[in-house]
Amino acid sequence: MILTGKALPRRTFLRGMGTAVALPFLDAMSPALASTKTSKGPVRMAFVYVPNGIDMRYWNPDYEGPLAALPRILKPLEPFRQDITLLSNLTHNNGRALLDGAGDHGRCCGSYLTGLQPKKSFTDIKAGISCDQIVANQAGKQTRFPSLEAGLEDARQAGDCDSGYSCAYTNNLAWRSETQPLPPILNPRAMFERLFGADAHLTPEAREQRNRLRRTILDFVSEDTRRLQASLGPTDKRKLDEYLSSIREIERQIEKAEKDNARIDPGMDKPYGVPADFAEHFKLMTDMITVAFRTDMTRIVTFLVTREGTSRSYREIGIADGHHPLTHHRNDPVMMEKVAQINSYHVKQFAAWVEKLKSIQEGDSTLLDNSMIVYGAGLSDGNRHTHDDLPTLIAGRAGGAIKPGRRIVYRRETPMSNLFLTMMDTMGVRVEHFGDSTGRLEGLDLS
């Protein structure tokens, strides 16, 4: 790293011993080292997907327009209701059976970001390039990683996961091509090493050396860090300290998870290094995504919270039944209550991430302001497998392209693909048609 009187490059890394640590947005990255309050970061786009639909009775408010009291499932987002936009009546027609019979879970996830009906097969998979990857192919060239794919459960890519639909459909959101899904990274350590390794991963030698010396990744770049700190103003110094502390905290959590795994029985097989606790796993992944966004390592993320059709239980909140069996509740109020609790639990984790993004300043705005994070599902009613009025919200303002704090109700059958087409526009990628789109989605910016 060589410092000059010019602005610090946006993509500056702290380097040392096979390690490269990206930096957050600093004032010094503005022209002429000026402490500018008007600069703002790039727009980030993310998709957070939850499986098995949502109990819409507790998701949809009974009003349109400015958000007031939020329904039960959305309650955790109450402090951020001026930062979210609820969208109603969006439909994924290609998630429906059409002529392909059973398999709504496979179809709804396979079509979610591709907008196309996936081919019913578990050997000859075919969907379409997903909207995140269309953006990644163009806007992604500006960042170290065109996109990141994260998840918390089950990376199987083969086999029949739903009535003849491949696990590739239920276990992936991002599709690089019509036959090539991008599996999510489930293991926090793998994600950490992808983000902070010199290349995709540390070399085995470097990892061995680090483990032997029990040093943190920050030790490898300490010399570069000292040089940089000497050239920064007090605000940037504080930002850098906070940022490096957050990386160390992530490392500490991963180490803790690895230790915990040795003595906690999570009730299921998990890869080494994955926290047994769902909330902790969620937080760890979103912490790393936050760092990746903050440092402009990537602007595009897909996050498959758990695989579509999952039968995961949630013992953390006292629910031993599988999620999917619960959603086929036959209107049993006890089962329906548990579904609502799982839905709320997911939103609670998401709200914590929103809070974190909102706490990070970028010039005059926040990281949340410069993001558009879709939270939603490919089914609305998980009991009846409906594909209309999909639960959909966007957190963030997309750098001003979205005016949040509202519930917008569109006409029935409005394609979800219209939203994705509009989001691609916002990312600077103009596509005339996507999936089953019929046009752009109006009303997001009040213009």
Next chain:
Amino acid sequence: MQFPGQGKPPAGIIFDADMGNTIDDALALALLYGFDGKKEARVVSVSTTKSNLKSAAFCEAVGRFYAGAVSGAFGSFSRTLPVGLDDGGKMAEDTPMLTGPLSKTAPDGTPVYQHGIRKLTDTAEPGALIRNAFTAQHDQNCIVILAGPATNLVKALSVPGAKDLISRKVRYLVFADSPAEFHLKPDVAGAKKLFAEWPTPIFAAGDELGRELAFPGASIEKDFAWSQAHPVADAYRAYRTMPYDAPSWAMAAALYAVRPQEGYFKLSEPGTITVSDDGRLKLAPSSGGKHRYLVFDPAQKERILKTYTEVASAKPVPRLPRFRPQQQQQAAPPKPPVKE
């Protein structure tokens, strides 16, 4: 919803009308649901070009009636179809055939005919709705009936990829002509585009066909009397002072659409239909033309009227969803308790 191994279902019917302007549209919808009950057709999409929420609400109320909402003879297993509504402002005025049945109340003050349409967002954008209906049909197993301005079908035609989809899925379109002020004049440009670009054969039921085949008003009090409340019968009574017989433009189109093989109508020579600037159809004969007129055959009049009254007044028949065998039918979940 269809599943493999269950055979090809009856043709899917896409019905688009200016519901509320002339009573034949309501009768045609009853006729189509009657054919649906006989498993001769399936009503898969209903939309209206009359830009009035009551127009869509009436369509939904009729759909619910045939799903058993009024008779109570069987449960409603699935939600009714979304109703497409053109929001362009054409012909938006209330009419008695809409306000009559929709304002009818039971002794306890509740509406006799329930519907869920209170605002525009309770209706569907017609282009997407109709396109989506095409996607769910087997190839060449879909029939389109237009008994109103071409506006909604042109929207569907303009959706990316729709023209190829229509070519693949649709057997033919049947257009019900009527006094031009209702079906052609409100959107002459749309009609021109439709006849010029629609990729399948088109059969046009001319104005005279509907007039020659007037639906017998006496049937309303006789054949529809099995139900104390019938939305189509109530619409008929509200439309005009009883008794009267009603021209059957849309019914004729619907009858041919579902039973083309029955010889109810003669066919003109093939050709190409164009639309004049003042909203009139003109057929230019040509051997390779895709368009034909349906021609009135006096010998078939009694047979047609008998079919009209029998099928349109048929009792609803529950149509079980084609779920996979193991899956139970599920009603909508109960509403959450209201906090005190």
